[in-house]
Amino acid sequence: MYISLARKYRPKRFADVAVQSHVSNTLKGAIARGRVAHGYLLCGPRGVGKTTLARVLAMALNCENKTDDGEPCGVCSSCTRIWTGSTSLDVVEIDAASNRGVDDARDLRERAMYAPSGDNHYKVYIVDEAHMLTREAWNALLKVLEEPPPRVVFVFATTEPQKIAQAAAPVLSRLQRFDFKRIGPADVRARLSAVLATENVEATPDALAMLARAADGSMRDALSLTDQTLSLGEGVLTAERVREALGLIAEDEYLAIYDLISAREAGAIFPAVARLVDAGADLGAFLGGLADIFRAALALALGDESGGLAELSDRTRESLLERAGSLTAGDLLRMLSAITELEPRFRRSGQQQMLVETMLVRFALMDRTVSLEEVLRGLGPDGGGSEDSDGRGAPRATQPRIPAPTSAPARPSRESSPAAPAAPATAAPSAAATALPLLSVAALRERWEAILERLRADGRMTLVASLEHATPVEVSPSGEITFELAPDLGHLEQPIMHGAKELLAAIGAQLEGATRMKVRVPLSSPVREGATRRLSAEAVKAERLSSLRRRDPSLDAAVRELDLELMD
């Protein structure tokens, strides 16, 4: 009969659970000193050894030949019975996912009252998926833990301790809590390597890396995936065999997508994704794999030639090295964060293919971050740009990877004026680093409520109250916003300008490109006009515009939509 690797190599001693040594050493020490608690809470992701350690603890408590430092022998009849999970009077394993009602908890409590099978024995209850227990069940358990019977130990294992905190805070205070760590790929590889060596199976480093990545931090999964691969063939365990057995997406597929993005071949994204879907690829796994590739490329771009790439095959690492510089660190960061943002939405979506396609097309079309070197190259052969007497230092337009400055959207008027300063290219990376909509009057009005909401959340109540009477009426090509106050409310200009910094920050969280702002007070009546001695040309223009707009609603709409400015 074939015994699975996960079962065959399940640890029998605390020392075997080296990855969680912070937990196993503490428990071993408690056994050695005879200071075992009545209740433990073992928290951590699935497959990291929670139940395994609970069993080793039960073995150590009941082993007749345990060592002085607290290790169970692993071979006596008690150890063997507990380790194999066969019937043992002293260990009760409960899956809370299927035994969560109050009746079971009462039953548990009554059974806990019974003494262990012998004078030297401990009764150990291992409750798996403990977060599934009901509040009533916890209440029943609390009574047991308040007056614990001698030599009875409860071990609760859970992937979601916060749920227990909500349902059973008083119980938590009576448990010793241990947090298990996710098992890193290097630890998984090392363990797989040792197991396969014992099994006399030769495996390539790439194959181990691929298995470790697929296991995603779970040692149990790593071993069962290895089982799955071994059952489908013989000989050396290669990356190719792992990929076929597990239905993984080939790293070449990721590299192909990477190339489409860096070559800006947006149109080729659709057939590429269709090919993946036709091949039965799980698009969620694809997103994860793509993020791994980008992360590795990012590590490379930042000069780390090994650390960030530990989970990749050597071949893919070399392929990425060949592509070095085709996407900058800034580009890679933006794409990585876009993937991270998409993921929670993605799992629930019924339109995964569309989401992946649009994201990749966006990547292929996105404005690229400009590296400092490129900017300097664009400045001329001496790299100084000092010949530019106007000092603007704008790069030559022939640089293909320098995007149009996103802070200055195309507008019909003024844009071509030679007096309009070109946005310096060095500002592009930060401006391009977000995918927010561009600032315009229409966009401002659309997002106005959200902007005010943020100011309210920040406690800027005076500013918000003043802004109730202000309307954004104009956005200049350089990103200066003009607000207009209702007539006769000129006194609000000061509180608004006082909060300009906060307001611009709130706008910046919604829209791209706001730089400055000003407040305009239209002159409402001839009386007032007469009273104001110094009328700037701008104020005159503003007054003309607002009176024109009041007279003609369609003009008003056009001014708003196109962000026009009336010329004399």
Ligand SMILES: [Zn+2]
């Ligand atoms: Zn033993």
